[in-house]
Amino acid sequence: MANEAENTNLKAQILQVAGRMFLEYGYSGTTFQKIADELNITKGSITYHFKNKFLIMEIFIDDFFNQLKAYIDSYPDEYRNIYWRYCIMYIYAYRRIMRTPRNIELFYHKDQQTQWQTHKINMVSHIYEQIEQDFHKSYDMADLQMKAYMDMGARSRLFSVYQENPVSMTLDQYCYYHIYLIGALCKLDEQTIQENIRSAFHFADTHEPETNSIFQ
Incomplete structure (x- = not known):
């Protein structure tokens, strides 16, 4: 039991230090060696819990999206359907992630995206x-x-187009194209897609979530 508690505590410490370093050094600048040096542990102690940086970042990203979901669900009277909820989650997420170059680097680092494409x-x-x-x-x-x-694949291409030519679309158009694709792939009819997207943008524009996230 003592060893289990120690492992749980060390994992939490690794996440705490990694989160701060991601903010300070970015994705590329945060290394297992830096984390190990600060905690006075070996890199092997980190890889016991996390095989690579992506798995650490994945926890932060999953927590971020879970916070967004919980916030949306705290307004049950406005709830429409699951597609609507995901539309809002992606609108919130893109608006937050695209807010600063640091956020973009944390989420869209090329190594990170390679992992996302399969994991x-x-x-x-x-x-x-x-x-x-x-x-x-x-x-x-x-x-x-x-x-x-x-x-x-579409997410990756959409980001490339947006980065290479930012004036080609607004951030809200960026959000729109992705959530429209989701509706289309789910075989929803055009009216249903458009009604839910309009409602999702209205909700996002009139409700501002506060999240405890590395994406500030």
């Missing part, structure tokens, strides 16, 4: 599954997985 396929597939279940659509898991691959 998060099941998670994205589950998003599509939730939405299609909510709208009583028929589906199979192979189909959902292929949609997840299409989604992840």
Whole structure:
């Protein structure tokens, strides 16, 4: 029991130090060696809990999205459906992530994105599954997985276009294109997609979440 408590405490300390270093040094500048030196431990003690930096960042990102979901769900009278909720989550997330160059580097670092393209396929597939279940659509898991691959590829390309030519679209248009794609891949009709997107932007414009996140 003592060893389990010590491991849990060390994992929390690693996350605390890593989170601060991500803010101070960025994704590239944060290394296991720096974390180990500050905590006076070996790098092996870190890799026991986290094989790479992505797995540390994944915890921060998942926590960020969970906070956004909890905030949206704290307004049950305004809830429409699962697609609507994800639209708002992505609007909030993109607005926060794109706010500063540091946030962009933390989320969109090339090594990070390479991991996302494979590691998060099941998670994205589950998003599509939730939405299609909510709208009583028929589906199979192979189909959902292929949609997840299409989604992840589109996200990467959308970001590249936005970075290479920022005047090509506003940030809200950036949000719109991604959440529209989700609705289309879920086989929602045009009216349903547009109504939910309009409502999602209205909610995001009139409700500002406070999150305890590295994305400030």
